[in-house]
Amino acid sequence: MTMMKTARIHEFGDASVIRHEAVPRPRPAFGEVLVQVAATSFNPTEAALRAGMLQAFLPVVLPYALGWDVAGTVTEIGAGVEEFVVGDRVIGRLDGGGGAAEYVRAPAALLVAAPTSVPLVNAAALPVAGLTAWQAVFEHGKVAAGQRVLVNGAGGGVGGFVTQLAAYAGAEVIATASSRSTEVVLRQGADHVIDYTAGPVGAALDGPVDTLLNLVPLSRPDATALAPVVRPGGRIISIATPIEPSADSGVSAVHMVARNDVAHLAALVELVDAAALTIDISASRPLADLADVHRLGESGRTRGKVVLIP
Structure with a gap:
């Protein structure tokens, strides 16, 4: 044997x-x-x-x-x-x-x-991180050119792929990361980086975003405080702590779990080989x-x- x-x-x-x-x-x-x-x-x-x-x-x-x-x-x-x-x-x-x-x-x-x-x-x-990012950005977030997108937790494994895919879609990408990840996140396509250790993320934003992609566990108060950064009619997608917008905000919210999808994985491989995804x-x-x-x-x-x- x-x-x-x-x-x-x-x-x-x-x-x-x-x-x-x-x-x-x-x-x-x-x-x-x-x-x-x-x-x-x-x-x-x-x-x-x-x-x-x-x-x-x-x-x-x-x-x-x-x-x-x-x-x-x-x-x-x-x-x-x-x-x-x-x-x-x-x-x-x-x-x-x-x-x-x-x-x-x-x-x-x-x-x-x-x-x-x-x-x-x-x-x-x-596979796992890429599929999660693909489905968060394209399937649930419906990120498209011209949108403002906040990636909360861009320095992690999923966050790096989310940042790149949102930038690939043509969105303006605002990313949160610690100072040790700033250079990498900018190389991955973020237009702006907010140091989440410096204070409330919402206070550092210059206006609302169309889509919030949350990739990190949050306390209930922090999750509640982050919801208002999304414009009325926008979207919140979270793979970690659920974030609930106010009932009258018109903001949709999804707490997602990624599924196995070989078509999505093959598409990610194509982007890697086309040098569009690192x-x-x-x-x-x-x-x-x-x-x-x-x-x-x-x-x-x-x-x-x-x-x-x-």
């Missing part, structure tokens, strides 16, 4: 519950491929899953192998798969986890060809450091995306 390394949890708790174990290498079933993992990436939501905070609406069975993002090379093809051949470089979002391993068995229908213009390791940062990798770490990366993410001190290499 051929074994492989993987990172799993057997119980919910802090980052110390992450175990690195040897398990049998899987074989692809019908409609699946076996992927040799080049990298996975850290997503803050996985830390919440690890802590048991998502069981109410995203229940998982323990032991659970971490890693929703995957980038790698197809090494074995299951019956019924015609989309890929051995040697293809692929990326995907694995809703059942398992990307934090040397190999992962994945449904072929959830994978797309990896971008050719960036290292395969870096491409692991694209992947901001702040660190590449060995998979053995996964617990430390979880701790760093929970501290709020990460910027961009962190990829983990088996």
Whole structure:
């Protein structure tokens, strides 16, 4: 029996519950491929899953192998798969986890060809964060040329993609970030950057915005204070704390959860290969450091995306 390394949890708790174990290498079933993992990436939501905070609406069975993002090379093809051949470089979002391993068995229908213009390791940062950004900007936010858009939390992994996609759509992008992220956020297409550590974001704005894209957890008072920055008839999209506008404002509000959509992921890959979208990798770490990366993410001190290499 051929074994492989993987990172799993057997119980919910802090980052110390992450175990690195040897398990049998899987074989692809019908409609699946076996992927040799080049990298996975850290997503803050996985830390919440690890802590048991998502069981109410995203229940998982323990032991659970971490890693929703995957980038790698197809090494074995299951019956019924015609989309890929051995040697293809692929990326995907694995809703059942398992990307934090040397190999992962994945449904072929959830994978797309990896971008050719960036290292395969870096491409692991694209699926979860990129899909969230795409759906926030285009599907829910309906961002278009000429609009003013506020990206609250532009320095994070999702925020970098949101900033770039909103700029790509032709919007005037106002981004909030700390001073350590300002240069990167400007390079990603923000027209203005507000240092959220310097005071209330609303007070720093020069007039209302058409769309607020909120990517960070907020206290209830902070969420309430942010809602009035949107003009009457505008939109609020939040992937974190729900933000409720006043009933008479005419502002629509959506608290969204991104879904897996390979058409959207393929469109993101096209933008990467067209040099219209960059992947901001702040660190590449060995998979053995996964617990430390979880701790760093929970501290709020990460910027961009962190990829983990088996």
